[in-house]
Amino acid sequence: VMLALGWAAWKTYLGRDELDGYRRHVMGALGDALSSSRPKEALSVLEANLALTRRFWSQDEDLILSAQANVANCLTVPGLRDKARQDEALVLRRGIYARRLAVNGASHVDAIGSGCNVACSLMDLGRWDESRTLLRDQLLPAARRSLGSDHDFTLNIVSNIAEVLRDNPERTRNDLLEAVTLMEDAVQRRRRVFGPAHPRTRSSERHLSDLRERLARA
Helix, strand or coil: CHHHHHHHHHHHHCCCCCCCHHHHHHHHHHHHHHCCCCHHHHHHHHHHHHHHHHHHCCCCHHHHHHHHHHHHHHHCCCCCCCHHHHHHHHHHHHHHHHHHHHHHCCCCHHHHHHHHHHHHHHHHCCCHHHHHHHHHHHHHHHHHHHCCCCCHHHHHHHHHHHHHHHHCCCCCHHHHHHHHHHHHHHHHHHHHHHCCCCHHHHHHHHHHHHHHHHHHHC
16 A cells, blocks of 8 residues: 555656655655565665755755665665675664764654664674663663653663563573563553553563563573
8 A cells, every 4th residue: 555655646746846845755755665565676766865865955964864764774674685785774874873963962862763773783783782782871871861761762672672682692591681671671661651452562571471481491
């Protein structure tokens, strides 16, 4: 459905001038819609959209960073992802995060989100210690300061830390114990804030159950 809507919107705005903001926006939306099923085409569209944004909206850094993020996200989709593209995505995401820190500050939600993307790229590349350090020492404290400990975004970062601790091939029993402790707190917060039947709560409960099983076998 999203792909069909993306094509329909693109056909509507294709004839407009390259300076038209709606045309640029629809071009990015088409690239996003293509990414799951036709990632190579999506990457071409998103790279063209980034070039267009740099050319005609060079004064709008937020637009450029968003277009860069779309390219980086496309580089990591399963149908396109390889080591070279993962490395390229990490370079892009580091640059975006650095600019978000400089422009918005470490506690801004856009900076935190960009940092989480860097952490995901590090995980994809098996750089577990770097990912954990970024998530635990920088992003989680920033999220707690600006959003609060009960915010969904903050709790997602907690889950990501637990995931890094779990998936690291060199993990220790203490790593699993730390992951369990983190997720026990996250589950309690999700139950209180979102309710026991909420999909996020259920997902966190499954994550916690898996961690407990792994810890029991460690």
